[in-house]
Amino acid sequence: MKYSEQKRKIDFILSLIGLIILSPLFFGIIVMIKLESRGPVFFKQKRIGINNSHFKILKFRTMFIDAPKDMPTHLLTNPDQYITKTGKFLRKTSMDELPQIINILKGEMSIIGPRPALWNQYDLIQEREKYGANNILPGLTGWAQINGRDELLIEVKAYLDGEYVEKMSWKMDIKCFLMTIFTVFRREGVVEGGTGRRMSEEIASSKEQNI
Template identity: 65%
Template sequence: MYKIAKRIGDVILSFIGIILLSPFFLLIILFIKIDSKGPILFKQKRVGKNKKNFYILKFRTMKITTPKDMPTHLLENPESYITNAGKFLRKTSLDELPQVWNILIGDMSIVGPRPALWNQYDLIEERDRYGANNVLPGLTGLAQVSGRDELDIKEKAKIDGKYVSEIGLKMDLLCFLMTLISVIKKDGIIEGKKS
């Protein structure tokens, strides 16, 4: 029953979000276009519910010469690829805003495990152990507010599994509130390979 209510809530909140955020979208679009050449949106293949692939949307924060399908924290020198507009968008997490469309059309939920890249085979396999590939991925999730890029694969998958086993209104509200705090504090973001 909660899964139905959760989906209805996702549709309503994402629809309202698109309307309310549209002025900010226009400002961000102008910022991106003035700052660098390339498309406004960045599309990337991710793993969705039941391991069905979909394309996640983000505001483009990197140059068009950036290697494709590689997490930023694994790049040798990520700062050289990130645009000036991108630095601001990433620090404030505003680059994630287009995912309200992914939520509206049913690719994602507001809260759930963050969708893995299609080629993050180790994370996908580890999540299978906990059933974390069997729910809609989220804009934010328990692993996101428990360390984000600082977590290793096994720990991240285990936390995603904890979310799945305890999924409910209390867990979703906790993740959402902790996300607001993490965004303000800019917790757990790593750019470039971990030493």
Template identity: 60%
Template sequence: MYQKYFKRGIDLFLSFCGIVVLSPLLLILAVIIKCTSKGPVLFKQKRIGKNDTHFMIYKFRTMYTDTPKDMPTHLLENPDAFITPIGHFLRKTSLDELPQLFNILKGDMAVVGPRPALWNQYDLIALRDENGSSTIRPGLTGLAQISGRDELEIPIKAKLDGQYAQKITFLEDVRILFATVFSVLCSEGVQEGKHS
């Protein structure tokens, strides 16, 4: 009942309130990004949404415009060479994710759900199709995000996504949100560049 009747309404309320309350911060970050490197303020990238549809995800741009496209940052050989002066701070604090509040407001995403895969992450997409997690909206945060983020192997990440999709409750969403705050404050699971 929660997923069918209430989850979307809560997402709308939280995203709208978040945009209003955080609008001064969003404006300040936009100005800093524009003043410290060439290129647009926002980074847009094609991602996989509910039922394997495509949408453009919004993030604050943290990398230079000549960075290889459609490649997860943790797979870059030397990500530091591509990250802008303010980019490290934005990524470490997850402030670069704030524009996704507009994705949530539009209906592309939820506050809690599997993180949206890149359109070319075929292995992750296939596993999500198998376990049913591709049938729900991707989220700003999720069970995998509080369980290791970039450090997780794709099969483990997909398994956690499937576990969440099978049992979506209000209390679980609240638990994930609080755990996300703790994870962000501690910068847990953030991995930049290839690790052996």
């Protein structure tokens, strides 16, 4: 059996178990969202899936319903004015991403892989094309997420996504999963306003040599 087929089976089993175990938490979050603000519980957004296909990613809604729909939060001038109190907590703990377990069950995402780009993030999509990162299932977390998340420049994020594609294996996936837990607890790399400005010296040096 191919690695991709094995990975899909593991994704399905783990996400199903996770959904069952976390169902009480889901219910509690749903109640918190509904009590604080009007609007749907889930936030749906068009994202880029495998082979540049489109799908609707699911998140717990963390913003008021008048917030911009197709702009990354870290690019908003003043994101705090749009984020609810419950939303701030969900974002801080990354629990707003939990509904993507459903996307994984449906086969639209994997547990580990490049984070799915917004449909209009053309620069990121184009950069990922250079490394074949658009040709695999996007993930709940990935190599770029544990190496900077929102702080990363687009070129670096795409480079790291390509590095994951090149090194895809069970060892790499387990490493990403364990490091994600560490990163979430430390809340590293989350930027709620402004653009990312982090680039590792190794990647910067590599790019300079190619000029």
